[in-house]
Amino acid sequence: MFSMEMEKHRGRNASLAIAAIVVLVGIPLWWRTTETYRAWLPMSQIRELDSLHLHLTVEVEVVFAQGTLTPDQQKKLPLSQVREQEHHADAETDLKYRYETKYRTATIMEEDALNQPNAAEADKSLHILSESPCGSVVVYVLPKSSTLLPEGVGVYVGLKRTALVKFEPRKGGAALKEVLSAIDPEVEQVVQTMSFSHQDIIAALSNRIRLSKVSRESLVDSMRAFKSSPGYEITFSLLNPSPQSHKLQWDIEGAVQQYIQPLLDKMAVVANFSVDSQILYYAVLGVNPRFDKTASVYTLSADSLAHVINPVEARLGSNAASSNPVLNFLLYVPDPHHSPLFIRDHRKQEVSSNAFHSPRWGGIMVYNVNDMYSKDSAFPVDLHIDMSKVMGVFLAQLRLLLGVQQVRPPKGFELQGPGSAGVTDWELDRLLWSRSVENVATASATITSLSQLLDEIGNIVINDNIAQQVLNAVTSLQAAIAELEAGNLAFALQYSREAILSSECAFFDPSLLHLLYFPDDQKFAIYIPLFLPMCVPILLSLLKIVSEMRQRRAEKSAKKD
Template sequence: MATAEVEKRRNHLAALSFAAVVVFLGFPMWLRTTTTYRAWLPMTQIQELAELQLILSADVEVVFARGTLTPEQQKKIPVMHSRDEAHTIDGETSLIYRYETRYRTATIMEEDALNKPSAAETDLSMHTLSESPCGSLVVYVIPESSTLLPQDVDVYVGQRRMALLRVDANMKAGKTLDQVLAALEPQVKKVLQVMSFSHDDITAALSDRVRLSPGSPQSKADSMRTFKSSPGYEITFSLLNPDPKSHSVYWDMEGAVRTYVQPLLTKLSPVANFSVDSQTLHYTMLGINARFDANHSAYTLSADSLSHVINPVEARLGSNAASSNPVLNFLLYVPDAQHSPLHILDHRKQKVTTNAFHSPRWGGIMVYNVYGFYGPDEMASDININMAKVMAVFLSQLRLLLGVHPLAPPARFLVSPLGGTGLSDWELDRLMWSRTVENIATATTTITSLAQLLDQIENIIINDNVAQQVSNAVTTLQLAAAELESGNLAFALQYSKEAILASERAFFDPSLLHLLYFPNDQKFAIYIPLFLPMSVPILLSILNLLAELRQKRKDKQAKKD
């Protein structure tokens, strides 16, 4: 009898031991080993990004030359008289535009520069004296008697961040300084609309996030044409010679890139990184049949057929698989002898002056006619391409595709022609403004979308690298917005580019896909067949033990009664 009691007690202790091991050791260890690791993310700051209010600030300096103010007015203007213009809220983008205007008189060296024979020389001299930082502008107010500007011009916009503004002599007569500044303000605003950030540029950059108003067709066209912001771009120039037997074509692309393209890309280096390559493709046709037009005595391509050119040609161009950056294709097509000359017609059936066209977010194609180089027997002729003519067209298309939109200046405005770089400083600033806003919006969308995904799917692993990239993206976004508000355009653009890279690294991290399609019901379906057979005997033993204890308690209670 005693042996049976000992055996029963031993069984009870064994059952309790197994249960204790399972409950206090096995189950916690199972939870620990099967729990998805999720590093900490700054969710509060990410939620605040969705309500981030961007303020675009620009510093504007208005400098009065000798003869534009009366002696009394000049005494009242301090060395630096500041006026922070009221904020302007863009109804479509919900952005705030702000200009901080400072007024002063010209220095002696600036007066010497304003006495140059031409406005272009004045622009260069002012740039030599001091270079204005990115995003800022200097407007020099010159008297009506100045010979720098023609009589039919009131405003000259230079290649740098400088403008000349002619004022009426009656503006200063009998007026206080505040009245003069108030009368000058509308003219300065017109200059800012040309040289600083504009509504059209910003809405074009944010076209996939805001609904453009019906009254802004230009913004819609610009947004469809321009490549979206990217850390880098690949530029490929291709020469298409469909019939090498008819002519041997040579183009000095290396020299053309060095002379025409590289100065522009160097100036655009703050916006993105660029790589350039070229290729020559023989026996490559456009893919559509040109028709002979008796009215023009030439073969023609109509505007309606141009959309069918891209796909057949693109198959021969090859792909840049080594990079994920967008590719800008520029094709120079030399027609064969049987289809020369070849001209592109617009929708009005008129010849396109450049004999070229561009495809939005793809590139451009130019038809280069060599008609007249053929001999009587149409033997092969050596033809040197006029690279200056070709690159003038391609650079114009490149500007459009990158977001440097053509400008229609207001009446009585004179815009300086482009210099050797092919891009004015203020045009670069306009592009930097729009790209900064676009980068911030894109990075914000990426990070908030990632946070929502991680919040909804608890099985996704969040390792330390992803958490670090998310934190970096949030921090650089906040810094970009702060620098944008402070008017530090160069720093704002750099931080926005870093935010883009960090947000994309976090969003496309391979570790996020490890348990993306492994929900909880599948987890239980795997573990229940493993633990159930082991748990049933332990559970039954515990139930038997509890039943015996309950029975013993009843027996003791019966004996007492």
């Protein structure tokens, strides 16, 4: 009897010990060894980025030339003035534009520069004297009697970051405050032309806000250009559908160096570029041209241009060894049976450039050579392509595809063309403003989307590399926003590029694929068949122990009664 009690006591102790080990050691150990590793992420800072508050600061310097201010007004001229404009793009995006305007009178050397025979020479001389920082604007106010600007032109915008404005002060010796109030609207128009307008920034934020807030012109410009990328691949292709008739020669290397490379050198702050070329034989358009009997020419209508690209693109191949976007520029020389070939717009008018471009893809130019040889010429005819004519068209298309906007100046404005540089400094600044804001908007949207995804799916592993990329993106975003507020455009673009690179590296990391990991229900489905046979005897033993304890308590209470 005593030995049986000892055996029962030993059995109860063994069951309790096993149960204690399972509960206190086994389950925590199993839970710990099967949990998903998730490195720390700055969630509070990411949530702050979900509500984007952008402050854009433009440094403006207004320089009054001799004859625009009286001596008394010059003495009272304030050093600086700050104006701010606030806009609510939507419930989660606020914009504030800050114009820090500094006032001063022209120096003796600047007065000499303003005495040049024309505005272009004056702009060049002013740039030699001093170079304005990236993103800033310098406005030289000229008296109405100045002959520097041609008749009918009130504002001249040069190659750099300088503008010349004619101003006629009010008669009767107006107060300085009235003079500055009168010149401010002109200066604001100049700043919006040379830096950015509200619609430019709204278009750059189009992936965060409703498209209804974007004007049609700004939306068309933003949809035509390639999205911001760390690099671009540019490919020039010569399509010769009839090599038995034409032996084409083109100096593409020299043309790129002369016409394209100056633009790419200035655009190096935006992205990295690589250029290559190729010649494709027997490459034909996917659309048969129509013959116009009245003009004895072949034509391609605007409606058929959309069907040209796909058949040609199949022949282009991919020369890019990276994931960067490819900008294709095709020079098509028609065969003798479909020559001359002209492109006509929707109004049935011939396009002067005989070329068209496809948004975010590239451009195609038709180059007719039928007038370069006679019918008696021996085939194949050796033909040299006029690269200046071709590159002029491709350069204009390249500017549009890279996002250099077509500025529509107000009445009375004259904008100097970029010349051999391909892009003016203020046009580049406009692009940098848009790219910086676009990068900030895209990177913040990517990071917030990633954080929401990781919150919803708890079994995705967040390794240390992803956490570091997210942290880098958040830090770069904060730095870019701070630099935009400080007016340091070059640094803002640099930080915004780093932010978008880090955010995309984190978002598209292969280790974040949800299918690589078991969801919790599958985890339990795998482990329950292993643990259940072991747990059933333990549970039955515990139930028996509890039953015996209740029985003993009942017997003790019965004896007391």
